[in-house]
Amino acid sequence: MDSTKKVTKKLAGGIGGSAAWMTNIGNEFGQVLNSVLTTGEGAGLEELCQGIVTRYKNVGKDEPEVIYVDRDCCSQSGVSSVTKLFHPWRSAVRLDSFHFMRRFNCGLTTEHHPLYGTFCAKLSSCIFEWDQEDVQGLKEAKRGEWKSSHSGHEPTEEQLLATITSGEQRRHCRRRSRGVEDIRRMISGLLESVWELTDTTGLRLVNHDTMHHVWEVQQKHLECLQDPPGLKLYTKVV
Template identity: 80%
Template sequence: MRAKLNLRSSVDWDFCTQTGVSSVTKLFHPWKSAVRSDSFHFVRRFNCGLTTEHHPLYGTFCTKLSSCVFEWDQEDVQRLKEAKREEWKCSHSGHVPTEEQLMATVNPGELKKHCRRRTRGVEEMRRMISRLLESVWDLTDTTGLCLVSHDSMRHIWEMQQKQLECFQDPPCWRCNATHMQMYMLEGLSRWNMGGAKEAVAVEGASTLRSFDVRPMSHLNSLSQRVRGCNLVAEFPHLGNLLMSA
C-alpha cells in the first residue's frame, strides 16, 4: 500500500485563491496539501512601504515587525529560564538572580536554539502591526527623511491584512528549512523502500518494519558473522530510486 503525504507548502504566489483550486494544490494532487503565504515574503513586503532600507531606523522596524508576527512558546522559554537560573546560582554561590538579571543572560541565539516559535493569531497580529505602523508613521532621521512612505505603506498594509488568515501556521509546529528538507528526504526514502519491497520478490523476507539503512546493515553484518546469511533484505538500487524521485 502506498503511503499518502500531507504537505504544507509556503509560497509567495497563488496561496489565497478565493474560487477554485490553486495551481500549487493541483501540482501536488492527489496528496493533501495546505498552501500558506511564506513568512519571509510576508515580512519583506513591508519594505515596499519604506523610503529606504538604509534608513537608521530600518533595523529597529524589522525587529519590531518580526515580534508582531511571531511569538515564542512560553513553556519553552520558562524551561530555558530555569536552566539559566540554575547556571547563575552555580556561578554566584547559590544566589538567586532577579528577573532582570536572568533575562540579561538569555541571548537571541539561545532562544532560537531551544525555543519553538509560531505565528500569532490573526487579530493579535493585526492589532500589533497597526500599532507599530502608528508609532513609526512620522519618524525621521537627523536629516528629516521619513522612515515610512505613507501612500505606499497604506497600500501595502491594506493588501497584507487580506493575507493574515492565510499566513497562519496550521495546528502544528513550524520547522526550519533544514528540518523540512530532512523530513521530505526521509519521506522519499520510505516511499522508495516501500516501492522496492513491492517490486522485488524476496523469498522469506523479514517482517521487520525499519526504514533506517544503518541499523539494517549492522544487523545483517552481525547475522552474516553468526548465521552466514542476511536477516533483512537489502536493495542496492535504493540510491538510484531516491535520486530519480
C-alpha cells in the same frame, strides 16, 4: 516554492536574457529538490510540480502537510492555484512569512534607512511568538547557572533575563505564528509608532500613502500565515 529574478540576471553569453524567473522547490531540510527557468513568473510550473509529486510517490514518501509559497497562497474561488499545480495532493498552502514581511518594503522610503533593520525585527515579532514552555525551560537552566556562580543566591527576573542572549533564545526556543487578530493588532500598532520616524537628515522611514495601501492589501493574507493545527515546524537533529 519560491521564485526569484536574481539568478537569471547572472545569465551571460548566448543564454543571457533567455529567462526571466527561476522557481525552486525545497523541502523541510532546506534542500532544493528541483528548479526551473521560465520566461515569466508562474509560467510552466505544472511539469515542475508534478515531477515532485511523482518523485514522492515513487519513493513512497507521504505528501507534505503544508506547502509554503511566495505568492498565490489563496484565491477568491477558495482553491489556490498552487493546490492545482500539486494535484492530487491535499496539502495546506501557506504564505511564507519572510515574503509577507518583504512586501512591507514597498511602503518604506528606502531599505538603506538606518531604522530599516529595527523595523524588520519588530515586524517579525508581530508575527511570531516564543513557545512559553521552551522559554521557561531556558530560564530555569540559566537560573541554575546563576545560582552556581553566585553562591546560591536567587536572581531577580531582570537579572535572569539579562543573562539570556538572543542567540541562546533562538537555539533553545521554538517560535510559532500568532493568531490573526493578534498579528493585525500588533502590526497596526507598529505602523502607528513609525509614521513620523526620520533619520538625522529628516528622511522618513515610511511613505504614508504607500504603506497604508500595502497594509490594507496584506491584511487579507494574515490567515495564510497561520500554521496548520498540530504541524511540527521543527525537525529534531540527532
